[in-house]
Amino acid sequence: MEKRGGTPSPSPRSTEKSGKDLTRSGDANGGASAGGNATPKGDKEKGVNVQVILRCRPLSEDETKGNTPVVISCNERRREVAATQVIANKQIDRTFAFDKVFGPSSKQKDLFEQSISPIVHEVLEGYNCTIFAYGQTGTGKTYTMEGGGTRKAKSGELPTDAGVIPRSVRQIFDILEAQCAEYSMKVTFLELYNEEITDLLAPDEPRFPVLPVPEDKNKKPIALMEDGKGGVFVRGLEEEVVYSAGEIYKILDKGSAKRRTAETLLNKQSSRSHSIFSITIHIKELTHESEEMIKIGKLNLVDLAGSENISRSGARDGRAREAGEINKSLLTLGRVINALVEHSGHVPYRDSKLTRLLRDSLGGKTKTCIIATISPSVYCLEETLSTLDYAHRAKNIRNKPEVNQKMMKSAVIKDLYSEIDRLKQEVFAAREKNGIYIPRERYLQEEAEKKAMTEKIEKLGVDLEARDKQLVELKELYDAQMLLSAELGEKLEKTQKDLEDTRHALHDLEEKYSEAKSTIKEKEFVISNLQNSEKSLVDCAYNLRAELENAAADVSGLFSKIERKDKIEDGNRSLVQRFRSQLTQELDALHKTVSTSVMQQEDHLKEMEDDMQSFVSSKDEGCTRAKGEHTKPESPAWFRYYSAG
Ligand SMILES: Nc1ncnc2c1ncn2[C@@H]1O[C@H](COP(=O)(O)OP(=O)(O)OP(=O)(O)O)[C@@H](O)[C@H]1O
Structure with missing residues (x-):
């Protein structure tokens, strides 16, 4: 489907x-x-x-x-x-x-x-x-x-x-x-x-x-x-x-x-x-x-x-x-x-x-x-x-x-007893024929009337119910109106209170307004003073700025000088460095030369010493021979120098 x-x-x-x-x-x-x-x-x-x-x-x-x-x-x-x-x-x-x-x-x-x-x-x-x-x-x-x-x-x-x-x-x-x-x-x-x-x-x-x-x-x-x-x-x-x-x-x-x-x-x-x-x-x-x-x-x-x-x-x-x-x-x-x-x-x-x-x-x-x-x-x-x-x-x-x-049993029994009584009475009336007896036509007529009455009562009941309903509705309406008016009364009271509060608030506001006005005047005065001070401050600031600009120019000059100086120093440093290394080299060379010369000198001296020794020994031999012949002569100056050294 x-x-x-x-x-x-x-x-x-x-x-x-x-x-x-x-x-x-x-x-x-x-x-x-x-x-x-x-x-x-x-x-x-x-x-x-x-x-x-x-x-x-x-x-x-x-x-x-x-x-x-x-x-x-x-x-x-x-x-x-x-x-x-x-x-x-x-x-x-x-x-x-x-x-x-x-x-x-x-x-x-x-x-x-x-x-x-x-x-x-x-x-x-x-x-x-x-x-x-x-x-x-x-x-x-x-x-x-x-x-x-x-x-x-x-x-x-x-x-x-x-x-x-x-x-x-x-x-x-x-x-x-x-x-x-x-x-x-x-x-x-x-x-x-x-x-x-x-x-x-x-x-x-x-x-x-x-x-x-x-x-x-x-x-x-x-x-x-x-x-x-x-x-x-x-x-x-x-x-x-x-x-x-x-x-x-x-x-x-x-x-x-x-x-x-x-x-x-x-x-x-x-x-x-x-x-x-x-x-x-x-x-x-x-x-x-x-x-x-x-x-x-x-x-x-x-x-x-x-x-x-x-x-x-x-x-x-x-x-x-x-x-x-x-x-x-x-x-x-x-x-x-x-x-x-x-x-x-x-x-x-x-x-x-x-x-x-x-x-x-x-x-x-x-x-x-x-x-x-x-x-x-x-x-x-x-x-x-x-x-x-x-x-x-x-x-x-x-x-x-x-x-x-739930019902109490005693109440139920009571109801039942009264029902029994009623039924008993009915039975008794029927048996004894002491009830009410009427001709059949009248009974039928009365029954018809009763029926009409019942219907009428029912109709009235309906009317009554409708009226009751209406009444209830009206009452509800009345209650609603009463409620509304009570609510309105309350609202009015509240509004009056609110109005009073508002009046007080307005008064307070007015006072605050006049206070605020004088405060504003004071503040205006202060502001104008402040404005003047500000103006002079601005002038000062301009001057300061000019000075600062000058100072800045000086500083930048200084900086360029420092830079230059640094450069020179750097140059010097490298010169010194170079000089130092040259010096070292030269000193090394000198040292070598000196040591070579010292060695040469020493060799030379040694040779000289040897020469001197041989000379001295030859002289000593001569002297000794001479002494034997003459008095001893004074030593020459070069001989005294080397002997002392
Ligand atoms: N659920 C079911 N299973 C088997 N047979 C059913 C069922 N329902 C109804 N029937 C059969 O359908 C037929 C009609 O059912 P039923 O007489 O109960 O209908 P109904 O609605 O009561 O009718 P009415 O309004 O005429 O009384 C019967 O023969 C009944 O046995």
């Missing part, structure tokens, strides 16, 4: 995107509430989304034989349902996400265990819970709620096709028996048809003469009354006390058999009435102080009439009013859902009996689960899409579930 996420959805409310977005928000709360027994903290303030489950039935045998095209695909893991539409030769997939999705092959057991079982636990915790099935005729509402044809269980076990109601009943009894709880249970079963309520548990023979009902003489229409606490109750509704699951199954069989069905072109078994089966459980509990308390839980199981529109269902003539009235209830249900989702001030609960009866389940203190049923067939696509849109919107309703207040 081709997916065209970008293709605009024909319905602005359920584009693929919005569908997914809404799911996430719903998931956060709704999913949590249905998934377990514990109620998350903060539920009371924020509320819990109505849990919406989608179930698609399989194709029927006839549909399979006729090769009916399937246009619905369910993704249970992703909790999504996709409907394929072909518009102007283009295939468009619309995807809707729900809290849980059960495809065509889903089993009754799975649906119950995954989605309904936690709700049953909550009923036993003392909550009021409502489960209702919504969908087109023939999509499996009754199958889901009551089950298939085989209600009878083999060997005490429930049949595999047993629906939500028998499974809930069985679970309630199983839990209570496992807990060895002390409890009492009563059930009611009513049908809403043409905006008239019929008690499906009432005995067939009427106890009192009643207004003739043309369609079915065996059922008596009964009235819906205000209980004075904002709720409603069905006057005279039979409450059957039950002690076992088996008893409930019998009651269900009896009631279901009575359910009014009407033939339509679509489905011969088409149910055109709404039914509400309620189980109320009182469970005894002991407080820490060993006080006996009664915990009360209530489970409403609602099977709505087919949601298809009148023209499609083919209802005509005699059935027109019937269809209209059924639609009135369903349309009002839709309007109530819209009003709750859009948070509009007025929620039209009072516009139909169905919404009056379900008031607490839609935006009230009850925990609610809607099972939307659809067919996979292409021929039901229009209704399927409308169911998907409807159910998807309902996901955004927020209820504020509250556990029913």
